[in-house]
Amino acid sequence: MISQKAKYALRALLALCKAPPEASLMIAEISKSQAIPKKFLEQILLELKRAGIVMSRRGRLGGYVLLRPADKITFGEVLRLIDGPIAPLPCLSKIAYRRCADCQDEASCEIRHVFAGVVKAQREVLDHTSFADAVRAGRVPDLS
Amino acid sequence: MISQKAKYALRALLALCKAPPEASLMIAEISKSQAIPKKFLEQILLELKRAGIVMSRRGRLGGYVLLRPADKITFGEVLRLIDGPIAPLPCLSKIAYRRCADCQDEASCEIRHVFAGVVKAQREVLDHTSFADAVRAGRVPDLS
DNA sequence: TATATCTCGGCTGAACCGATCGGCATTCGA
DNA sequence: TCGAATGCCGATCGGTTCAGCCGAGATATA
Incomplete structure (x- = not known):
């Protein structure tokens, strides 16, 4: 949320x-x-x-x-600013990487591995959707 | 997080x-x-x-x-149980749908539209990754 | 100068998070 | 049959975050 x-x-x-x-x-x-x-x-x-x-x-x-045109502002940027990291694990964050205290080896951590897939998908959307995109999609009825 | x-x-x-x-x-x-x-x-x-x-x-x-074989337990199920809804907005949650108080029309809400894409991607991963999958991926060196 | 506006720090009440405590119920081995 | 080991359960706690409010100050325009 x-x-x-x-x-x-x-x-x-x-x-x-x-x-x-x-x-x-x-x-x-x-x-x-x-x-x-x-x-x-x-x-x-x-x-x-x-x-x-x-x-x-x-x-x-x-x-x-x-201050910038709407197509140069992404949802991801605003979310990171207000809510902090988007990544579900500290060890997957770009802006606030932190090792998980009790995880010996990140490469073999099953949890990290699964959530790496999640965060990749999230970033795909949030870092590539600008406010211009959002307004456009809202104005024209979405046919997808 | x-x-x-x-x-x-x-x-x-x-x-x-x-x-x-x-x-x-x-x-x-x-x-x-x-x-x-x-x-x-x-x-x-x-x-x-x-x-x-x-x-x-x-x-x-x-x-x-x-109680169930490991391939019948998904990450999504456990996450929802412990942390509550996965969806980033209440109006996108399967298990706890709530209308956004101040949103007149969901269909034309740009925010909802963008995050619908996010939650779809998240579910794609979390609801289709079982613990059996996770253990398997951890055991064999990942070549992807 | 008067006034509408943004600036900025602090504050509060409620909820949540991570964790702990103490006692109760159940099971098994001696 | 007893007692030790284990899970069950409710209560509580200190700290943090969230959502929002207040009030005084700075600044630009009419």
Whole structure:
């Protein structure tokens, strides 16, 4: 299960993707349209900003804009930022590799072996699906 | 990330799979050989028993045995039992479907659409990998 | 300057996780 | 028949994470 926070982050970014290009959205607008608690959304957008995914303007007429085109932002990137590693085992994580304390030999670890297959499949999807892809798939009725 | 508890459960079952057929293993043995806290392992094996995956005998010479052949127990089954739903969103879970509170229309939800791809891939692996498969892959050097 | 907006740190209550404890029930060997 | 070994079971605990809230401060525009 992904966290509520990650879900909010994805929805906020989708809202920004769908907004007219170059227009900026205020926290309050996104909060209202997406039903996300305002103060919580504040934190989330701040993290996205620090990660270089969005940028903000303060003061009257402030708000948030995407810093990169929507096809250069992947689901995987956002998920890792908010929820941490995608991998189901620490010894399979790209961003936070940690040896399993009690596993003598990774190469012969059956569990690792099975989950290596899982994480590969996950990455296949998450690291190759951009927000542009997601919006496109949502707009056109999916025929697959 | 799967929980520590799930990792223990998988390791315990692997130990039972590798034990001589019809032999039973005591909690203390598994605990020692797999470096799992004994009292915690006790809980875990109890859950596996209630789920019909293993059976136990009490008293002197007690212990645990697999209730089903190793090729009839999948990783997915054990994971769902210990950690709950595998699906990354409640609205994609087989065993615990829940509508996302704030999602008007599931069919047009971009997030759901993307994660449907993820969960499909996960299930492909987890529900089709048995403990027999895992042990086999661990024994023979993997050439893939 | 006034005011709407983002910034940022801290805080809280609830839930969850990993683990432990102590007592009870059952089984078998002496 | 007794007692030791083993599984069964409920309770509890300390720490961590999650979801969300509060309030003061910085900043840009009208």
